[in-house]
Amino acid sequence: MASIDIANIRKSYGIHPVLHDVDLKIGDGEFVVLVGPSGCGKSTLLRMIAGLESVTSGEIRIAGKRVNELAPKDRDIAMVFQSYALYPHMSVANNMSYSLRLRKVAKEKIASVVSGAASKLGLDPLLERRPRALSGGQRQRVAMGRAIVREPKAFLFDEPLSNLDARLREQMRAEIKKLHKDLGATSIYVTHDQIEAMTLADRIVAMNGGFVQQVGSPLDLYDRPANLFVAGFIGSPGMNFFEGTYRNGQSPRFETKGGVTIPAQVHAELADGASATLGIRPEHVEIGTTAPDALKATVDLVEPTGFGIILHLSFGKAIFKAFTNDRAFLKASGEIPVRLPPERLHFFDADGNRV
Amino acid sequence: MRAKPILLMTAHRLAILAYIAFALFPLYWLLKVAVTPNDLLYSEGIRLWPSRATLDHFDFVLRHSAFPTFFKNSLIVSGSTAVIVTILASLSGYALSRFNFRGKYWLVALMLLTQMFPLVMLVAPIFKILSPLGLTNSLTGLVIVYTAFNVPFATFLMQSFFDGIPKDLEEAAMIDGATQFVAFRQIILPLTLPGIAATLGFVFTAAWSELLFSLMLISGNDQATFPVGLLSFVSKFSVDFGQMMAAGVLALIPACLFFLLIQRYLVQGLTAGAVKG
Ligand SMILES: Nc1ncnc2c1ncn2[C@@H]1O[C@H](COP(=O)(O)OP(=O)(O)OP(=O)(O)O)[C@@H](O)[C@H]1O
Ligand SMILES: [Mg+2]
Numbered sequence: 001m002a003s004i005d006i007a008n009i010r011k012s013y014g015i016h017p018v019l020h021d022v023d024l025k026i027g028d029g030e031f032v033v034l035v036g037p038s039g040c041g042k043s044t045l046l047r048m049i050a051g052l053e054s055v056t057s058g059e060i061r062i063a064g065k066r067v068n069e070l071a072p073k074d075r076d077i078a079m080v081f082q083s084y085a086l087y088p089h090m091s092v093a094n095n096m097s098y099s100l101r102l103r104k105v106a107k108e109k110i111a112s113v114v115s116g117a118a119s120k121l122g123l124d125p126l127l128e129r130r131p132r133a134l135s136g137g138q139r140q141r142v143a144m145g146r147a148i149v150r151e152p153k154a155f156l157f158d159e160p161l162s163n164l165d166a167r168l169r170e171q172m173r174a175e176i177k178k179l180h181k182d183l184g185a186t187s188i189y190v191t192h193d194q195i196e197a198m199t200l201a202d203r204i205v206a207m208n209g210g211f212v213q214q215v216g217s218p219l220d221l222y223d224r225p226a227n228l229f230v231a232g233f234i235g236s237p238g239m240n241f242f243e244g245t246y247r248n249g250q251s252p253r254f255e256t257k258g259g260v261t262i263p264a265q266v267h268a269e270l271a272d273g274a275s276a277t278l279g280i281r282p283e284h285v286e287i288g289t290t291a292p293d294a295l296k297a298t299v300d301l302v303e304p305t306g307f308g309i310i311l312h313l314s315f316g317k318a319i320f321k322a323f324t325n326d327r328a329f330l331k332a333s334g335e336i337p338v339r340l341p342p343e344r345l346h347f348f349d350a351d352g353n354r355v
Numbered sequence: 356m357r358a359k360p361i362l363l364m365t366a367h368r369l370a371i372l373a374y375i376a377f378a379l380f381p382l383y384w385l386l387k388v389a390v391t392p393n394d395l396l397y398s399e400g401i402r403l404w405p406s407r408a409t410l411d412h413f414d415f416v417l418r419h420s421a422f423p424t425f426f427k428n429s430l431i432v433s434g435s436t437a438v439i440v441t442i443l444a445s446l447s448g449y450a451l452s453r454f455n456f457r458g459k460y461w462l463v464a465l466m467l468l469t470q471m472f473p474l475v476m477l478v479a480p481i482f483k484i485l486s487p488l489g490l491t492n493s494l495t496g497l498v499i500v501y502t503a504f505n506v507p508f509a510t511f512l513m514q515s516f517f518d519g520i521p522k523d524l525e526e527a528a529m530i531d532g533a534t535q536f537v538a539f540r541q542i543i544l545p546l547t548l549p550g551i552a553a554t555l556g557f558v559f560t561a562a563w564s565e566l567l568f569s570l571m572l573i574s575g576n577d578q579a580t581f582p583v584g585l586l587s588f589v590s591k592f593s594v595d596f597g598q599m600m601a602a603g604v605l606a607l608i609p610a611c612l613f614f615l616l617i618q619r620y621l622v623q624g625l626t627a628g629a630v631k632g
Contacts, residue, residue: 052526072529079530085523089545099531146531 001186002063002153003028004049009058011044011210018044019210021058029184033197035233036207042190045207046156049188051075062153073102078147079156082163084139086131086146093118093127096145117145120179137168148179154186161196173199194236198222206230228352231279237310239279239346240320246347248272254345258316263293265342269355276355279346285322286339287311287329294337302332313338382607389413389600396596412601421576422602425584430609432494432580433562436501440509440558441551443502448513449539453522466507474504478571491572497580500572501562509554516550517543552617560610581606 004026011019019041026032034042047053049060051072060067067075078099086095093114094101100110118124121141131139140160147155160176161169177200180187191197197204198218206213206221206229214226225231231239244256246264249272254262262278270276287297300319301312309329311322313336322338347355388396389412391405399405416422450456451463481500482491490496520543528538544551566582573579576587581602588599 050526050530052529071534072526073532073534077530079527081523081527083521083523085521085527087524087528087542098528102532102537146527150531 001028001184004154004186004188005059005061005064006045006049007059007061009045009048009060010056011041011048011053012056017210019048022207022210022212024205024212024215026186026188029186031180031187031189031200031202032205033189033191033201033203034205034207035190035192035194035197036213037233038192040207041210042192042207043158046079046158046188046190049154050077050079050156076150076153077156078150078152078154079158080143080147080160082159084131084143084163086139086142088131091128091130092123092134092142092145095131095142096149099146099150113149114145117149120148120182121145121175136163137172140164140168140172144176144179148183151183152185154188157187157189157191159191160189162191162193169193169196176200194234198234204234206233208233224354225279225346226354228277228279228348231346231348231354235281237282237321237323239281240285242278242318242320244276244278246270246272246274246276254278254347256315256318258318260295260315260318262295262340262345263342264345264347267347267355270347270349275350277348277352279348280320280340280344282310282321282323284341284344285313285320286341287313287322287324287332287336288326289337289339291337291339294339296335297338298335299332302330304330385600385603385607388596389604391597393597412597413605416598416601416605420598420602421579421587422581422584422605424576425579425581425602426605428494428578429563429581429606432497432501433559433609435498436505436562437555437559439498439502440505441513441554443506444509444513444554445544445547445551447506447510448515449517449543451510451514452517453525466510469504469507474567478567481568482571485572492574492578494578496572497569500568501558501565505558505561509558512554512557513547513550516547516553520546556614556617559613563606563610 004024006022006024006026009019009022010017022045024032034045036042044053048055049062051067051070051074055068062075062077087098090098096114096117097110100113105113114127115124118127121144123138123141123145126134126138126142131142134142140163143160157176161172164172173196176189180200189196189200201218203215204218204221205215208229214221214230216224216226221230221234225234225239228241232241242254242256242260242262244254246267247253247255248266248270252264252266254264254276256262256278264278295315297313297315297320299311300314303310303312308323308325309327311324311329311332313320313322349355387404390408390410391399392407392409392411395405395407451459485491485496485500488496490499524542524546525533525535525538528542529535533541564582565580569580569583570586573583576584579587585599585602585606588595588602
């Protein structure tokens with residue numbers, strides 16, 4: 001196992017920059033998840049660490065050693081591909097042992113390592129099969145098995161679960177977490193599934209357009225998003241935003257463009273009259289409240305999810321969502337009282353940064 | 356309701372049958388003439404099968420003509436050409452499929468250009484080049500010429516097969532600890548067997564039936580390949596059709612055997628199951 005340092009990495013394809021000054025220190029045994037919208041450069045970063053893409057500038061160090069110029073085979077890392085990339089002409093056992101055979105590991109050692117990994121992943125009865133005779137979930141396990149037999153310095157995962165159905169994804173997610181607990185291997189995991197990111201990560205790296213937006217623990221990103229992008233990206237249903245003006249003074253408040261006044265806490269960084277964006281998570285919106293400072297919102301739509309209810313609400317033109325577990329709201333319609341608790345509000349300045 | 360599909364299917368089958376009959380008829384005729392005794396060849400008119408069949412022509416061709424030499428020469432030339440071309444085309448096709456290098460565009464354009472000339476135009480210059488090198492009237496010379504003419508097309512053919520193999524596979528192999536060449540040899544090449552078989556078959560048949568260069572570059576029976584050899588059954592005064600056709604039937608055998616051998620790879624989709632399915 002090893003630490004991975006990514007120092008001011010840049011990547012361009014021709015004149016098109018894809019990654020801008022990415023700087024990241026990944027500790028020994030840490031599980032880091034890269035999230036971001038499609039095309040933001042997650043796979044590119046992962047492939048650079050693996051040695052499958054060249055580094056335009058900056059330095060990558062694995063266990064303190066510069067690897068920019070090393071071929072993938074000399075970096076001693078393992079990778080699980082989104083497509084699994086199993087060797088179709090080899091049996092499951094041979095797929096898993098390929099890396100060991102290339103390294104000329106003794107036959108008995110290979111056999112014991114492969115059978116160990118196979119039993120860990122429940123692949124024992126499948127060892128002699130070809131990949132084409134496996135289900136998607138089984139192929140996924142073989143891909144994991146191929147990675148773990150070698151005890152590499154680090155594991156790289158590029159959306160390993162995105163081809164599985166929801167149920168299987170849940171199960172594999174838990175297995176990956178367990179596996180990481182067992183092996184304690186340094187892992188970098190790319191996904192755009194938030195639940196995977198939240199549940200697996202020691203730290204999440206949120207990326208957008210080739211820039212790192214925020215690095216922190218899952219709850220950090222959830223509770224204190226550094227900017228509008230992270231606030232909107234993490235969480236489902238996503239955070240509600242209102243544009244408007246911050247008013248300081250006797251009673252600090254926020255006036256939305258639609259003319260709704262929302263009581264707020266003091267934010268010294270925002271000047272009186274500064275334009276700002278207010279954010280609040282749907283589960284923090286209080287509905288049906290009898291508080292004296294309640295506002296009136298119109299119910300546009302009620303979405304039961306089973307686990308709870310998502311209410312689509314609006315203040316005039318400004319639409320937002322509320323999430324509740326109270327089934328009484330299944331029949332909500334017309335106007336209902338709504339309160340946005342001041343301590344739950346997030347404020348972002350005109351540049352979109354958290355204040 | 357049901358009459359229409361059945362009618363359509365029958366028509367479909369009939370059309371295919373008609374096509375097959377049309378395509379195979381010359382072969383049938385070859386066989387028919389080969390087994391027709393000389394005295395019946397002109398006397399019986401046009402019949403689908405002679406009243407008396409004989410293997411005399413085969414016997415004569417195998418024992419008393421130079422045909423076995425032609426056959427051997429052809430086998431050497433076509434076999435070597437097929438193997439050499441396939442090896443070269445695998446390497447260059449892989450390079451075209453996987454690497455970006457300077458001048459790639461021009462290289463491809465140049466290779467396409469070589470395919471555009473009618474070969475007849477090139478006979479004289481090629482003779483001029485090969486003759487001082489002592490490569491005329493030699494099987495080696497023929498192999499070189501055939502290889503040169505077949506490599507471009509075979510390269511494009513192999514490239515398309517390599518393009519069909521996901522890049523992830525060799526990347527996975529490289530991460531597992533293989534060099535690019537080892538990944539090519541151990542992962543990609545086995546998966547390209549159908550492509551290799553197709554290329555081998557294509558080049559082999561092309562070389563097997565090539566007449567123009569063989570006729571121009573080779574003189575004398577010792578080095579002649581079988582298409583040239585067939586012409587030796589044409590004498591100044593007559594054409595010995597029976598023997599010629601018998602030789603032709605024999606010449607078909609290696610091509611048939613060859614395709615029988617490789618057809619397993621031609622139909623097999625080996626990459627199934629490599630990536631998500
Ligand atoms: N070979 C290439 N040549 C040019 N541009 C490329 C190349 N590979 C990737 N890109 C560009 O780099 C950017 C980042 O791609 P990347 O595959 O890293 O995205 P990603 O974050 O993994 O997206 P996804 O979630 O869809 O997998 C994209 O805009 C893409 O168009
Ligand atoms: Mg990607």
